[in-house]
Amino acid sequence: MRFPDPVNETSARLVAVGVVLQALVFLAVREWWVLAPLTYGFLARAATGPTLSPLGQLVTRMVTPSVEALARRRDPAFHSRQVPGPPKRFAQSIGLVVTGAASIAWALGATNVAVLAIALLAVAATLEAAFAVCLGCIAYGAIWGCADCDDISERLRRAMAEARQEAPDLIPAEAAAPTVLPAEAAAPTVLPAEAAAPTVLPAEAAAPAMR
Numbered sequence: 001m002r003f004p005d006p007v008n009e010t011s012a013r014l015v016a017v018g019v020v021l022q023a024l025v026f027l028a029v030r031e032w033w034v035l036a037p038l039t040y041g042f043l044a045r046a047a048t049g050p051t052l053s054p055l056g057q058l059v060t061r062m063v064t065p066s067v068e069a070l071a072r073r074r075d076p077a078f079h080s081r082q083v084p085g086p087p088k089r090f091a092q093s094i095g096l097v098v099t100g101a102a103s104i105a106w107a108l109g110a111t112n113v114a115v116l117a118i119a120l121l122a123v124a125a126t127l128e129a130a131f132a133v134c135l136g137c138i139a140y141g142a143i144w145g146c147a148d149c150d151d152i153s154e155r156l157r158r159a160m161a162e163a164r165q166e167a168p169d170l171i172p173a174e175a176a177a178p179t180v181l182p183a184e185a186a187a188p189t190v191l192p193a194e195a196a197a198p199t200v201l202p203a204e205a206a207a208p209a210m211r
Helices: 009-029 032-048 054-074 085-107 111-131 135-144 153-166
Strands: none
Touching: 009 032, 009 054, 009 111, 032 054, 032 085, 032 111, 085 111, 085 135, 111 135
């Protein structure tokens, strides 16, 4: 169970929509139990991507295919952007730190700190969901560098096309080689001398009857 690389950006943005909704619920009701699934979601996604995340599973299995199908009806050439996985994983790790800190602050009675942390998280997730601006990815690029953090879809398509060109259709040797008949079948049929020679009648039988 590894973090996916590359990542479907449509799925990433839809997960961000789910995070925004959860954050807004917490800001509205201000109950600790809302922080539990929010924190667990970031922990699961930072560790395995969508594999152990209920929100990730919902998005990748149901929501993303539906959204992509709708987009293709409007534009048959539509393809979801594919972006590198490590920056997205770093962004999920930052979300885990923020939600974890909010949970600890709430447990210690610093409710205002928890509310502020989740409000900032909601802003960051909104930027990702609405504008595809991933603050965690920007931070990753600033720290470690990332030449192609924005979109590697075209590079992936080129690599797949080159792989197909480098693997031409190979005909099995049995099918490619000309059919060689066994020597017995290939050689022309030679009749025995007795059968090949024309029938010669005895002189008595060949001569016409003399009356």
